[in-house]
Amino acid sequence: MSGASERAPPGAADSTSRDAILVIGVHREELAFGDAVAAGLEGEAPEILRIPEGVPRACSAPNRRFYSETAHHEIYRQLRQETRRRASILIDLHCGRDAEGAAADLYCHDAAFLRAAGARLAARGLKERVRLIKIVDEADGPLEARPPDLDGIAHTWVPRDLWAAAPPLYVGLEIYTAGDAAALPEDAAFARAVIAALTAEG
Numbered sequence: 013m014s015g016a017s018e019r020a021p022p023g024a025a026d027s028t029s030r031d032a033i034l035v036i037g038v039h040r041e042e043l044a045f046g047d048a049v050a051a052g053l054e055g056e057a058p059e060i061l062r063i064p065e066g067v068p069r070a071c072s073a074p075n076r077r078f079y080s081e082t083a084h085h086e087i088y089r090q091l092r093q094e095t096r097r098r099a100s101i102l103i104d105l106h107c108g109r110d111a112e113g114a115a116a117d118l119y120c121h122d123a124a125f126l127r128a129a130g131a132r133l134a135a136r137g138l139k140e141r142v143r144l145i146k147i148v149d150e151a152d153g154p155l156e157a158r159p160p161d162l163d164g165i166a167h168t169w170v171p172r173d174l175w176a177a178a179p180p181l182y183v184g185l186e187i188y189t190a191g192d193a194a195a196l197p198e199d200a201a202f203a204r205a206v207i208a209a210l211t212a213e214g
């Protein structure tokens with residue numbers, strides 16, 4: 013994120029959906045997918061926070077790790093400043109590759125939120141394609157076994173002061189697509205269905 017990010021106007025207030033911000037483009041190579049997802053959102057859509065110049069994903073290579081951590085830290089620091097107390101959840105959209113496509117990993121520190129999201133995904137027939145992963149770090153003590161009802165635990169480059177300090181509640185969403193360059197329309201539609209489940213009340 014360099015300078016101000018572009019922000020779409022929030023939609024009309026709707027009492028049946030959570031107050032959510034959807035962040036697209038933290039990794040610049042994934043911005044096109046984020047745009048494809050955002051373009052199809054309608055109705056109770058979250059506010060879009062578009063990062064025009066994100067961190068190059070390529071800098072995840074081991075020899076660029078220091079730069080990568082610094083760049084990630086800076087982008088998430090700005091994100092925290094821009095979103096603090098402005099919404100109840102912050103969905104950080106990412107895009108990865110998987111031969112099968114239309115699958116997702118959901119990352120959050122709040123196990124209760126993950127379980128509730130799992131129930132809403134199941135009600136929509138999506139749970140089989142979404143793994144629920146609890147974000148942890150050293151401050152949480154030794155790595156615990158997989159929490160009940162969840163699919164795993166993970167560390168993250170996202171700074172703790174973003175993922176452990178709601179509001180907004182940090183939710184990382186990695187969508188796996190089968191496409192090579194351009195996102196397939198069905199992958200973007202799948203992402204929107206998961207986002208709708210995350211932002212639904214109840």
Ligand SMILES: [Zn+2]
Nearest residue numbers: 039042106107
């Ligand atoms: Zn990413």
